[in-house]
Amino acid sequence: MSNKPRVGLFIPCYIDQFFPQVGLATVEILKRLGVAVDFPEAQTCCGQPMANTGCNAAARPLALKFFEVFKKYDHVVCPSGSCVAMVRHHYDEYLEGEPGFEELKRNTFELCEFIHDVLAVRQLEGTFPHRVGLHQSCHGLRELRLGSSSEIVGESYNKVRALLASLEGIELTRLQRPDECCGFGGTFAVSEEAVSSMMGLDRIHDHEQAGSEILTAADMSCLMHLDGLIRRQHKPIRVMHVTEILAAATRDAVRIVPGELEPSTTVP
Amino acid sequence: MTESKQAILSAIRGRNAPAAPLADLKRDWIRYDDAQRQFAAVLESVGGRCVAVASAAEISNELAGMPAYREAGQICSTVPGVAGNVDLPRVADPHELESIDFAILPGEFAVAENGAVWVTDEGLPHRVVFFIAQHLALVVRASEVVDNMHQAYERLRFSKPGFGAFISGPSKTADIEQSLVIGAHGARSLTVFLLAG
Amino acid sequence: MSHATLAAQFVADDQRAHWHDQALWFVRAKRDKMAQALPEWELLRETAAQIKAHTVSRLADYLEQFAERAESLGVKVHWARHTAEHNQIVLDILRSHEVTRVVKSKSMLTEECHLNPFLQRHGIEVVDTDLGEWIVQLRGEPPSHIVLPAIHIKKEEVGQLFHERLGTEKGASEPKYLAEAARRKLRECFMRAEAGITGVNFAVAETGGFVVCTNEGNADLGVSLPKLHIACMGIEKLIPRAQDLGVFLRLLARSATGQPITTYSSHFHGPRPGGELHLVLVDNGRSDLLGSDEFRRSLNCIRCGACMNTCPVYRRSGGYSYAATIPGPIGSILSPARDARMYYSLPHACSLCGSCTDVCPVKIDIHHQLLTWRREIAARGLLSWHKRLAMRGASFVLRRTWLYVLLGKMMRGVGPWLPRWLLYSPLNAWGKQRELPTFPRRSFRELYRNQEDGQRDRLGRPPSVERSP
Secondary structure (H helix, E strand, O other): OOOOOOEEEOOOHHHHHHOHHHHHHHHHHHHHOOOOEEOOOOOOOOOHHHHHOOOHHHHHHHHHHHHHHHOOOOEEEEOOHHHHHHHHHHOHHHHOOOOOHHHHHHHEEEHHHHHHHHOOOOOOOOEOOOEEEEEOOHHHHHHOOOEOOOOOOOOOOEHHHHHHHOOEOOEEOOOOOOOOOOOOOOOHHHHOHHHHHHHHHHHHHHHHHHOOOEEEEOOHHHHHHHHHHHHHOOOOOEEEEHHHHHHHHHOOOOOOOOOOOOOOOOOO | OHHHHHHHHHHHHOOOOOOOOOOOOOOOOOOOOOHHHHHHHHHHHOOOEEEEEOOHHHHHHHHHOOHHHHOOOOEEEOOOOOOOOOOHHHOOOHHHHHHOOEEEEEOOEEEOOOOEEEEEOOOOOOOOHHHHOOEEEEEEEOOOEEOOHHHHHHHOOOOOOEEEEEEOOOOEEOOOOOOOEEOOOOOOEEEEEEEOO | OOHHHHHHHHHHOHHHHHHHHHHHHHHHHHHHHHHHOOOOHHHHHHHHHHHHHHHHHOHHHHHHHHHHHHHHOOOEEEEEOOHHHHHHHHHHHHHHOOOOEEEEOOOHHHHHOOHHHHHHHOOOEEEEOOHHHHHHHHOOOOOOOOOOOOOOOOHHHHHHHHHHHHOOOOOOOOHHHHHHHHHHHHHHHHHHOOEEEEOOOEEEOOOOEEEEEEOOOHHHHHHHOOOEEEEEEEHHHEEOOOOHHHHHHHHHHHHHOOOOOOOEEEEEEOOOOOOEEEEEEEOOOHHHHHOOOOOHHHHHOOOOOHHHHHOHHHHHHOHHHHOOOOOHHHHHHHHHHHOOOOOOOHHHOOOOOOHHHHHOOOOOOHHHHHHHHHHHHHHOOOOOHHHHHHHHHHHHHHOOHHHHHHHHHHHHHHHHHOOHHHHOOOOOOHHHOOOOOOOEOOOHHHHHHHHHOOOOOOOOOOOOOOEOO
């Protein structure tokens, strides 16, 4: 028990308030993979909205708070690429040189990344018989490199897609623009409302032509924006966070195909 | 003027950017199994045409088969064995070349990766002829096709005054709704003769 | 006017905005194809970035070397600290040759200096000879894109313009026909011109030469007929060795238009026999950028326009929404560096998707620099008061977990009871085209606590989330 890694669950503020099911699904899939998590209740927000607006003085105390809350964990896991990117790539300004900060940066993971790289689980036993369109959330893709972006020349890979593709019965749709931004962009969604909405509608249209029945992503913020447009226009597409799909698909599975690094593979 | 020069240079020197090493360009850049074939394919993709020939006489034959050449009034050639009817060295003012319909000129070497031919104004009284002629043919030795631009620059020395250009295909524009139009301001067609031997 | 306002105007014509987006996406797709065909693409980008970083670290030495070599080849080298000095130098050269008619090929530097109107005010006729630039010049507009100046104009509009100005057939809009008409007209201009002005794509320190790239051949025609050639370049265009051109010419056209190389890549080493060649080196704020650790890399820019073609915002908002000489992502870094007050909104005209950074052939971390600019904008007090207030307020709440929890609870409690007209008032920009998320009765942390208290089943299945209607 004592040498089991301590995993802190980092649930972005807007997921906590608006999309609790995504947080619950995160706990569920991690438990099923044998990972016991701890949710430190003092957490609120990583400070990204302030930092992305340039208000670093407003972001700084939140970065410090985050550090205090999470520095005791061996791993921090979060169902949002964007918030993880904030910690990994944009906290230096506030915390550089702080003892334990480098470790925190190194050990903070987006959920799929954690499953794929830390737990080394590449295949999930589960069924999800639906046509699913994967939206590549930009910060996960181009900041965390959860997948290869279409601009870069080299080996093509995608950790989120790989986990989804391992589910039985799932059909991942093909988009005309595989990784174009949905136009959420934080405060951009409001301050550049016209362009933001047009970008979102274009993404939805791409999923419609591809035949996506469910639109998924590793970031709920993109999905909140897309879902807002979808519901306003009464389109038949449904959005689900990747975590929700993974949790739902594996709910009735007998066991999970383990990776080498994870000792415990029993279903709790 | 020297004042501005000093002001700019001292402004730069006052804001020292961190030192960085100069990149090594000796890398495994792309090579092609058949550089001539690659050159021909790329040239075609940029709107040009590549013709392999064995002799100057064959060039003349090929030209005779081209409508643009047959219909040409004024033709100039500086390629030995290929005849023209305008004597370039006797043209005093480059503006007079406006009426050239067809020019056949030598190219020094060709580049497989991008279909370009290196040309210079050496021995040429008016470099404008490369650009003002309605149609252009360049003659390059088939043995002088390099794989990539790095090899190209290894061959080039710019030790004295002069003009040189890579020409890849005929003049073109896509400035109206991204529709490709061949023959913008320069040559309406480009033929490259790869001369054996 | 802010970018958002101008962008909203462009987006309001949905069909046109989509047409614009598609035209540029087509160029991006061509670029992808070209890049994918070279296995060493990423190495090339890295090498180019290294060459630029090295050059910048010794820029003064290289400039001196370049000027010395160029002068020894017979080039007359001029130095201009800012746009006014640049324009005066060009005017003086033209006047000393009694030139009244000039042809010009595309140069973003001369756009930056507003050279055309300056020369025209002094009685000199200037014709932009790049077809796209000529079209926008005839319309009295600046370029809307640095490589595709007329990308925002439809062929029918060009047809109408040419009908009025060149007498082409009314209603004729076929690009080939229009380009042919332009060719004929511009040939006359080339024949009459007494001087040619070009920009510079690359200048080589060790040789004293420079390279100009075009597809149309207009730069070469423009400077090979008249005796006088004036080339204008920003000091950041320098590279150390001729060999380095191999790297940059491989990247430039592939990134810009998806061509393996531009049709003409002309290398000028000294004036042509009997001619005169002047070169104007311009600083205009570049040395300031050089001093900034954050923004120095923006000097790497080779003006390929790939960041514009890939930018999901630029493609939909059009070049004019930036109201700057250089629009798009790179322009949103360069413009506020010139005037932060005027261009305060540009660093925010970006969803931070990072596509520009990945596409940039010289590896400028464009979206991170835009983020840094946002910080600068806020630090200089140029951010709108309501954004600043909102962020300060949010930070105040989020620093205090209890307050965050309390306010969250209140919002979720009250939210479902608010009437739609209030919830979706005109103040709610989010709700203009989007629904708000529905309000769950309980937050994650409440549900999680319950679950940890034993409200979960054997498989760890969560309690269901109740949502307000």
